[in-house]
Amino acid sequence: MSSSSTGKGAGAGVIVKPVVNAVRILRYLAQKGSPERASDIARHLSINPSTCFNILRTLVAEDVVDFNALSKTYSAGLGLARLVEQLVTQGQRVQMAQPLMHELAARHSVTVTLWRRMGEDRIVLVSSESSPTDLRIDMPAGQRLPILMGASGRLFASRMGLSEEALRRAFEEMRWARPLSFETYLREVNRARRRGWAIDDGYFAAGVVAIAAPVCDPSANMAYTISAVSIRGQRDEAEIDALGDALRDLGHRLESVLY
Known part of the structure; x- marks a missing residue:
């Protein structure tokens, strides 16, 4: 797992890239409002396709992203809505x-x-x-x-x-x-x-x-x-x-x- 340090300001700390990407994916799906394929998400966010797929699988397992097995698409899940609520x-x-x-x-x-x-x-x-x-x-x-x-x-x-x-x-x-x-x-x-x-x-x-x-x-x-x-x-x-x-x-x- 790669990480980098911002080194700036009192709130600076270690930035964990997969976590950043997970947040970007959640934000993208919430704003998009419609199901998306993993490849399209990866291309839009400039994330390595394999990395994007693994993050999506994890988010599905955590119930914050839904996966449609028929269309092979992902969307913001009910768990995310409950968390925001x-x-x-x-x-x-x-x-x-x-x-x-x-x-x-x-x-x-x-x-x-x-x-x-x-x-x-x-x-x-x-x-x-x-x-x-x-x-x-x-x-x-x-x-x-x-x-x-x-x-x-x-x-x-x-x-x-x-x-x-x-x-x-x-x-x-x-x-x-x-x-x-x-x-x-x-x-x-x-x-x-x-x-x-x-x-x-x-x-x-x-x-x-x-x-x-x-x-x-x-x-x-x-x-x-x-x-x-x-x-x-x-x-x-x-x-x-x-x-x-x-x-x-x-x-x-x-x-x-x-x-």
Whole structure:
């Protein structure tokens, strides 16, 4: 299997040619809208005919491409439509969560963000609602963070079942905006486990306090976190506790929206 490296930009990585060709074939069949022979697909996309045929066979086996044995043609399969439908449905559910996020953002004068777990080591920002006040913190969707960083990271650390030694190793690889000892981090992880929300008081981003609560799927796995971000030093302890409780309640409400 051949591969090449782009070597450009922060998102650069290894490009696997057969995967690229598979995506090109799926895109072509979806846009074409009519069955095509393997030879025609290969010629149109400038793919080696044997390579194209093998990719098509694999896509048929994965139920994202249909094969008509009589006409020897291929077309976009039902499995591809179902996959797209699932993605659209997920996006629609995130949109349904936005009014609830906006209401909390306005009530507490914070920026409310929704983070989704991506694999074992990352979370990604999928939605953000800012306070309608003049002072606001804007956060772009698509931003990715290490799973154990920030307020959300303390929540994941409390639920991932890591040993203290494993958690310490992961902690030592993270960089913080201001000094944070592992002992303090561990206390905050344990506290998050007890009260159902977590706080990062300017350790991840200087001058910013973040509070996060879990959003669990039907199997009680934490798939999302809902977070409130504001300028550090604006709230006393009682106000922070009230915001944490409000986020925890919103997290529970979002479970019925996102699933």
